[in-house]
Amino acid sequence: MQNKKHTPDSGRRAFLRNLGIFGAAGALASCGIKTGDDDHSNTRGTGEMTMRHNPNTGDEVSVLGYGCMRLSTMGMRDGSQNDTIDQEAVNASVDAALEGGVNYFDTSPAYCKGNSEAAMGEALSRHPRDSYFIATKLSNFSPETWSAEASKAMFEASLKNLRTDYVDYLLLHAIGMGGMEAYENRYVKNGMLDFLKEQRAKGTIRNLGFSYHGDVEVFDHLLEMMDRGEVHWDFAQIQLNYIDWHHAKEVNPRNTNAEYLYNELHRRGIPVVIMEPLLGGRLASVSKPIQAKMKTRRPDDSVASWAFRYAGTPEGVLTVLSGMTYMEHLRDNLATYSPLDPVNADEDAFLQRTAVEILENDTGRVPTASTACPAPTEWIFPAFSHTITSASTRTMCHATPPTRTMPRHAALSSTATTLPCPRCARPTAVWPAEHVCRTARRLSTYPLNSIKSTFILKNSARERYKLKR
Amino acid sequence: MKSHSLKYLRIAAGILFLVCLTLVFVDFSGRAALWLAWIAKIQLVPALLAVNITAIIVLALLTLVFGRLYCSVICPLGISQDILIWLRRVTAPRRKRKPGLYRFEKPHTAWRYIFLGLFVLLAAAGLLALVPMSFAGILDPYSAYGRIAGQSLVPLWRSAMGSLAEWQAASGNYIFDGVPAAAVNFNLAVAIVAGITFVTVAIFAFRTGRGYCNTVCPVGSILGFISRFSLLKPVIDTDKCNRCGSCGRHCKARCIDTKNHRIDYSRCVVCMDCINNCSQGAISYRPARRKATQNAADAATVDAGRRSFLVGAALASAAAASAKVTDGGLAPLKKKQPHKGITTSVPAGAASLRNLRSHCTACQLCISNCPNEVLRPSTSMDSLMQPVMIFTDGFCRPECTRCGEVCPTGAIKPVTVAAKSSIKTGTAKVDAATCISAAYGQTCGNCARHCPAGAIQMVRQSDGNMRPVVDENYCIGCGSCEYHCPSGTAGQLSAKRAAIYVEGIETHITV
Numbered sequence: 001m002q003n004k005k006h007t008p009d010s011g012r013r014a015f016l017r018n019l020g021i022f023g024a025a026g027a028l029a030s031c032g033i034k035t036g037d038d039d040h041s042n043t044r045g046t047g048e049m050t051m052r053h054n055p056n057t058g059d060e061v062s063v064l065g066y067g068c069m070r071l072s073t074m075g076m077r078d079g080s081q082n083d084t085i086d087q088e089a090v091n092a093s094v095d096a097a098l099e100g101g102v103n104y105f106d107t108s109p110a111y112c113k114g115n116s117e118a119a120m121g122e123a124l125s126r127h128p129r130d131s132y133f134i135a136t137k138l139s140n141f142s143p144e145t146w147s148a149e150a151s152k153a154m155f156e157a158s159l160k161n162l163r164t165d166y167v168d169y170l171l172l173h174a175i176g177m178g179g180m181e182a183y184e185n186r187y188v189k190n191g192m193l194d195f196l197k198e199q200r201a202k203g204t205i206r207n208l209g210f211s212y213h214g215d216v217e218v219f220d221h222l223l224e225m226m227d228r229g230e231v232h233w234d235f236a237q238i239q240l241n242y243i244d245w246h247h248a249k250e251v252n253p254r255n256t257n258a259e260y261l262y263n264e265l266h267r268r269g270i271p272v273v274i275m276e277p278l279l280g281g282r283l284a285s286v287s288k289p290i291q292a293k294m295k296t297r298r299p300d301d302s303v304a305s306w307a308f309r310y311a312g313t314p315e316g317v318l319t320v321l322s323g324m325t326y327m328e329h330l331r332d333n334l335a336t337y338s339p340l341d342p343v344n345a346d347e348d349a350f351l352q353r354t355a356v357e358i359l360e361n362d363t364g365r366v367p368t369a370s371t372a373c374p375a376p377t378e379w380i381f382p383a384f385s386h387t388i389t390s391a392s393t394r395t396m397c398h399a400t401p402p403t404r405t406m407p408r409h410a411a412l413s414s415t416a417t418t419l420p421c422p423r424c425a426r427p428t429a430v431w432p433a434e435h436v437c438r439t440a441r442r443l444s445t446y447p448l449n450s451i452k453s454t455f456i457l458k459n460s461a462r463e464r465y466k467l468k469r
Numbered sequence: 470m471k472s473h474s475l476k477y478l479r480i481a482a483g484i485l486f487l488v489c490l491t492l493v494f495v496d497f498s499g500r501a502a503l504w505l506a507w508i509a510k511i512q513l514v515p516a517l518l519a520v521n522i523t524a525i526i527v528l529a530l531l532t533l534v535f536g537r538l539y540c541s542v543i544c545p546l547g548i549s550q551d552i553l554i555w556l557r558r559v560t561a562p563r564r565k566r567k568p569g570l571y572r573f574e575k576p577h578t579a580w581r582y583i584f585l586g587l588f589v590l591l592a593a594a595g596l597l598a599l600v601p602m603s604f605a606g607i608l609d610p611y612s613a614y615g616r617i618a619g620q621s622l623v624p625l626w627r628s629a630m631g632s633l634a635e636w637q638a639a640s641g642n643y644i645f646d647g648v649p650a651a652a653v654n655f656n657l658a659v660a661i662v663a664g665i666t667f668v669t670v671a672i673f674a675f676r677t678g679r680g681y682c683n684t685v686c687p688v689g690s691i692l693g694f695i696s697r698f699s700l701l702k703p704v705i706d707t708d709k710c711n712r713c714g715s716c717g718r719h720c721k722a723r724c725i726d727t728k729n730h731r732i733d734y735s736r737c738v739v740c741m742d743c744i745n746n747c748s749q750g751a752i753s754y755r756p757a758r759r760k761a762t763q764n765a766a767d768a769a770t771v772d773a774g775r776r777s778f779l780v781g782a783a784l785a786s787a788a789a790a791s792a793k794v795t796d797g798g799l800a801p802l803k804k805k806q807p808h809k810g811i812t813t814s815v816p817a818g819a820a821s822l823r824n825l826r827s828h829c830t831a832c833q834l835c836i837s838n839c840p841n842e843v844l845r846p847s848t849s850m851d852s853l854m855q856p857v858m859i860f861t862d863g864f865c866r867p868e869c870t871r872c873g874e875v876c877p878t879g880a881i882k883p884v885t886v887a888a889k890s891s892i893k894t895g896t897a898k899v900d901a902a903t904c905i906s907a908a909y910g911q912t913c914g915n916c917a918r919h920c921p922a923g924a925i926q927m928v929r930q931s932d933g934n935m936r937p938v939v940d941e942n943y944c945i946g947c948g949s950c951e952y953h954c955p956s957g958t959a960g961q962l963s964a965k966r967a968a969i970y971v972e973g974i975e976t977h978i979t980v
Contacts, residue, residue: 072976076820076821076976076977077820077821077823077824077976078820078821078824078882079818079819079820079821079824079882079884079977088598088823089823089976284942285940285942285943288926288940291926291938291940292926292928292938295926295928295938296928296929296930299899299901299928299930299936299938300899302941303940303941303942304941325976326974326975326976326978327812327974327975327976328812328896328972328974328975332941
């Protein structure tokens with residue numbers, strides 16, 4: 001199995017490549033005959049998965065990649081708090097993904113409290129090893145794992161947990177976090193970069209790349225190394241979505257515009273793997289006016305599908321990662337990418353306008369790890385409760401200026417207690433998460449004249465009464 | 470207390486339990502469920518499935534102290550059999566009835582183990598979701614009773630109340646609460662299973678007394694293991710016994726070996742009939758290992774207790790209401806057909822299809838209790854008789870959490886109203902071709918107007934018609950849109966189904 005890298009022009013690969021070309025031609029043809037929304041709704045999700053070609057190893061990679069950071073838990077199955085991984089659900093999901101044409105699985109030793117690789121190893125090992133590509137990472141974030149021994153042990157453990165003797169894609173995990181210093185400590189001083197290059201030469205690693213967050217200095221440095229011929233990056237993973245394309249700094253001052261990152265990589269012929277196509281779930285849920293515009297253009301498509309189509313459109317994109325915990329998300333994404341209908345110039349302009357609209361009018365600034373208030377997650381600041389993503393209960397505080405107030409929340413005010421905000425220390429009304437996070441978030445979207453408002457308010461009042469008792 | 474009173478105490482307690490449990494099924498207004506749903510939760514199989522430790526311990530202790538009192542007092546199918554047995558006795562000719570209808574029989578141990586093994590096998594397969602738990606539920610006596618009541622008493626009661634309500638509503642009187650006969654739930658799959666169970670149980674009851682409980686029923690077998698060692702038992706005092714054999718001939722469990730003065734306590738359901746039938750006062754209910762007290766109860770008249778008792782009055786007004794359902798005298802309305810999606814919808818507390826499938830024994834309690842006419846028994850083999858949500862007669866109201874409150878097995882767990890309003894159980898999909906607004910240009914927007922989650926809005930299509938679109942992040946799958954959609958209901962359209970419908974999801978999401 002390991003020598004597959006050395007025979008990239010074998011018959012199977014050539015066949016697959018031809019298949020890919022035909023697939024692409026088919027996708028183009030189906031785009032060509034498109035005349036309007038009605039045609040679109042008929043073709044969506046009816047074809048084959050769009051495949052992308054990796055020039056380094058000749059891999060034909062599905063444009064939809066399976067992210068393994070949030071796998072199903074037993075708690076999801078039975079409604080409890082149990083967070084052990086539901087292997088049965090993971091197996092079913094992996095089977096459905098493979099059947100839908102997904103062949104790229106992105107995991108890490110750091111995901112799911114360290115259990116993601118083992119769960120994926122079990123699920124994937126039930127299928128032929130050459131029917132999928134495994135991507136994992138050297139996630140030696142903690143200083144204890146900076147030594148060569150510990151880092152090598154981490155890599156060996158990955159192979160063991162994934163039940164394989166080679167990894168198709170290996171990433172230096174999240175370079176840029178901690179700046180050049182962290183990068184030097186994690187990969188250069190301990191000789192891990194050389195070790196990984198050796199492993200690539202041996203075939204244990206088929207593609208070597210990196211994922212980037214944070215300090216752009218490290219990103220530039222790695223590309224300069226490649227320009228100098230010190231290392232060859234087979235691929236790179238960046239955050240790309242229609243907000244990050246031009247407005248990454250407005251989301252998080254440490255981030256870099258995806259336009260720059262993508263162009264730098266594409267110019268060098270490095271295939272790009274996309275993470276955060278939904279910006280942490282934020283782009284799956286937009287305000288009503290924006291949603292109305294999206295649905296007017298493509299009524300049957302989900303809000304999330306716009307972000308996925310956007311991320312998959314650039315030709316240098318190898319695959320777009322999505323953490324598909326729930327079967328319906330997998331189905332929706334398969335429909336979006338089978339085949340991918342690329343975003344056209346008009347739609348691209350629409351999404352760029354939408355990005356500005358989201359940033360300016362919708363929710364102020366998008367919460368990310370850097371702007372999130374460190375308040376305990378059970379505290380919800382109601383004025384911002386609509387910025388909570390379904391994926392994570394991140395909150396914002398006074399440090400971020402509000403752009404919209406929601407007077408209807410006043411109805412809930414009797415349950416609030418005043419506490420100093422842990423971030424900016426100003427007195428802040430804090431609502432119990434139980435009904436603000438859940439009830440008020442929905443309330444924020446109600447039309448004013450609707451009986452629904454009273455209906456939910458009545459329920460809130462009932463809950464409030466219970467709490468008082 | 471005198472030993473003779475024990476039988477009447479048992480009968481009174483049994484009837485009380487049976488009536489109360491039946492009320493939980495029949496009274497769809499939910500008042501009975503509020504107070505009495507615990508009776509369903511102390512049934513053995515549901516308690517085991519829900520890992521209800523308290524109930525399991527209490528039942529084990531009860532059996533360890535009193536013997537299989539459970540089968541005579543708590544189990545609704547057991548009490549129902551007692552009623553059938555009583556019916557058989559009072560209808561039997563006096564010459565047969567007087568000497569007693571039964572004779573001692575050796576236990577059918579092999580059959581007992583076969584049925585118990587089958588039950589355990591089905592339950593294990595159910596827990597692993599290889600088959601729905603309702604297959605094991607076929608043998609569970611409580612669930613069997615639920616199905617029988619759910620397909621007989623519940624439709625009868627509801628249609629009677631519905632008829633009364635319609636009749637009285639005509640003269641402006643709204644004291645009755647009920648649904649029109651057309652909406653009364655009757656499901657062929659459940660009715661067949663319930664019917665077969667009832668006929669089997671009735672044949673056993675008429676021919677062998679408690680033969681079903683002592684051969685087929687897995688709960689009877691499980692409790693039989695414990696009841697051998699129970700503290701209190703009916704014991705024959707050999708000094709007093711004149712070997713008349715009356716006790717054995719009146720024992721419906723057929724477990725008294727009068728020749729050898731032995732009672733098979735694994736089959737005895739402590740009905741106390743033997744005590745009252747012994748003219749010598751030789752049988753008493755007491756700790757088994759102690760010598761019989763000499764001052765035993767004096768022999769009372771044996772026939773004192775032959776009083777008749779009735780479970781409930783038969784409902785007379787079961788006439789099907791054939792009144793035409795119209796909407797303000799406008800378009801004639803017809804019944805909508807449900808959509809057949811990829812995934813079925815199940816209520817919020819179920820958490821996932823997998824959880825419901827592996828826990829529900831199909832007792833129909835949630836279905837009987839659903840005030841919104843939305844829960845229906847499934848007819849598909851992978852969830853046979855288990856509840857699914859069908860949105861043609863109603864929708865799953867966000868403020869209602871009844872099914873989770875009554876479910877005894879943990880298949881549908883209780884959720885708070887606040888939590889329920891954001892548990893996503895499905896996503897609405899639009900079929901624009903049959904939408905009277907999008908396809909026919911009519912002013913409607915009914916789905917958007919009625920959406921409790923505010924997830925639907927009307928947008929203008931390229932042809933100028935308005936069309937509903939669904940925000941899949943806010944939609945909780947309550948089915949209000951499907952229920953309120955005029956497509957499939959209004960007579961002038963050829964569509965059979967709603968133009969907007971709910972596609973269930975396998976694992977529920979908190980949005």
